Amino acid sequence: MYMVLGVVMLVRGFADAVMMRLQQSMAFGENLGYLPPHHYDQIFTAHGVIMIFFVAMPFVTGLMNYLVPLQIGARDVSFPFLNNFSFWMTTGGAILVMISLFLGEFSTSGWLALSNLGHQSGSTGLDYYIWGLQVAGVGTTLSGINLIVTIIKMRAPGMNLMRMPVFTWTALCTNALIVASFPVLTAALVLMSLDRYVGTHFFSNDFGGNPMLYVNLIWIWGHPEVYILILPCFGVFSEIVATFSRKRLFGYTSMVYATVCITILSYLVWLHHFFTMGSGASVNTFFGITTMIISIPTGAKIFNWLFTMYRGRIRFTVPMLWTIGFMVTFAIGGMTGVLLAVPPADFVLHNSLFLIAHFHNVIIGGVVFAVFAGINYWYPKAFGYRLNEFWARPRSGSGWWASGWRSRRCTSSV
Numbered sequence: 001m002y003m004v005l006g007v008v009m010l011v012r013g014f015a016d017a018v019m020m021r022l023q024q025s026m027a028f029g030e031n032l033g034y035l036p037p038h039h040y041d042q043i044f045t046a047h048g049v050i051m052i053f054f055v056a057m058p059f060v061t062g063l064m065n066y067l068v069p070l071q072i073g074a075r076d077v078s079f080p081f082l083n084n085f086s087f088w089m090t091t092g093g094a095i096l097v098m099i100s101l102f103l104g105e106f107s108t109s110g111w112l113a114l115s116n117l118g119h120q121s122g123s124t125g126l127d128y129y130i131w132g133l134q135v136a137g138v139g140t141t142l143s144g145i146n147l148i149v150t151i152i153k154m155r156a157p158g159m160n161l162m163r164m165p166v167f168t169w170t171a172l173c174t175n176a177l178i179v180a181s182f183p184v185l186t187a188a189l190v191l192m193s194l195d196r197y198v199g200t201h202f203f204s205n206d207f208g209g210n211p212m213l214y215v216n217l218i219w220i221w222g223h224p225e226v227y228i229l230i231l232p233c234f235g236v237f238s239e240i241v242a243t244f245s246r247k248r249l250f251g252y253t254s255m256v257y258a259t260v261c262i263t264i265l266s267y268l269v270w271l272h273h274f275f276t277m278g279s280g281a282s283v284n285t286f287f288g289i290t291t292m293i294i295s296i297p298t299g300a301k302i303f304n305w306l307f308t309m310y311r312g313r314i315r316f317t318v319p320m321l322w323t324i325g326f327m328v329t330f331a332i333g334g335m336t337g338v339l340l341a342v343p344p345a346d347f348v349l350h351n352s353l354f355l356i357a358h359f360h361n362v363i364i365g366g367v368v369f370a371v372f373a374g375i376n377y378w379y380p381k382a383f384g385y386r387l388n389e390f391w392a393r394p395r396s397g398s399g400w401w402a403s404g405w406r407s408r409r410c411t412s413s414v
């Protein structure tokens with residue numbers, strides 16, 4: 001159900017992306033394009049909100065929901081009713097966002113609703129935003145608790161922590177991050193609601209309020225959020241690389257430690273999203289360095305995958321092709337991330353298309369590729385037949401990429 005929700009919302013989020021690009025390709029010089037600014041602002045806000053909260057989150061939660069019980073040998077998660085409740089909370093949030101298409105309008109203040117833009121008095125935009133994310137966010141926190149308890153309490157006898165499959169390890173760390181960070185989102189949205197509905201001044205520019213308090217809170221959640229998305233994907237790629245290299249995953253223990261390192265570090269870097277706040281050289285330097293350090297355990301993972309492939313008997317199946325595509329695009333995205341972690345460089349690049357390119361490289365190359373790889377890889381397990389490769393890979397020539405599963409079945413000698 002989570003995967004179906006993700007696919008439906010992906011179509012909407014992608015339509016928004018096409019509309020934005022169309023507008024950008026038309027609007028220059030005298031030509032103002034086909035979207036008035038107020039409409040364009042709604043579309044890019046909705047695109048960001050939908051892709052993160054109602055596409056990427058349902059996809060990774062869906063994969064964890066399906067795979068963790070299978071991998072640890074449990075019949076279900078610890079709290080099945082709570083699990084269902086979490087799903088409908090997430091879906092409830094998505095429905096609210098969809099209703100804003102027809103009733104009122106959606107927010108225009110970007111996917112993180114920078115507070116001083118957000119009040120938009122008289123508009124329903126921010127209300128849809130606040131309630132959609134609050135409901136989905138609480139659902140995610142509950143699902144996080146559920147999966148942590150499941151992994152800790154419901155493993156098959158003999159499966160101690162260092163014998164858990166890598167995907168389950170990434171799921172454990174991801175859900176620990178969810179439980180540690182989503183309550184911050186909940187709190188920030190509650191304070192913003194009080195500002196909006198009760199007239200308090202937590203995030204306002206006056207009466208002692210401070211908009212940068214909101215920006216700090218929202219990124220204390222926001223940066224862990226991007227690792228909540230990518231860690232399970234690292235787990236997916238680890239499973240796929242080992243299977244199609246027909247070799248044990250290289251460096252299991254270092255993979256586990258790298259995951260734990262990334263989990264802890266991801267909570268110590270949030271300020272890199274606004275080096276330009278002017279918090280001074282010492283603070284910026286600290287967050288710049290912690291951000292650069294995160295590339296070390298991430299790099300260790302990439303090398304472990306490459307060493308798994310090294311001297312492996314690799315089959316270039318569809319999941320494996322997505323995995324190799326990931327390694328290239330994600331590495332490029334990661335390197336631009338290190339560039340952005342240098343405060344002086346970030347002062348120039350902040351909120352530019354370079355930043356947009358960076359996070360689309362890591363989130364499409366990372367999360368979207370992993371979900372496509374994972375769906376192709378576990379589809380036979382879930383539904384008992386394989387997806388037709390004709391729709392998934394290039395057919396031209398007789399290169400290594402054209403071999404895949406098909407040739408194996410034909411040639412009995414293998």
Ligand SMILES: [Cu+2]
Nearest residue numbers: 223270272273
């Ligand atoms: Cu960040």
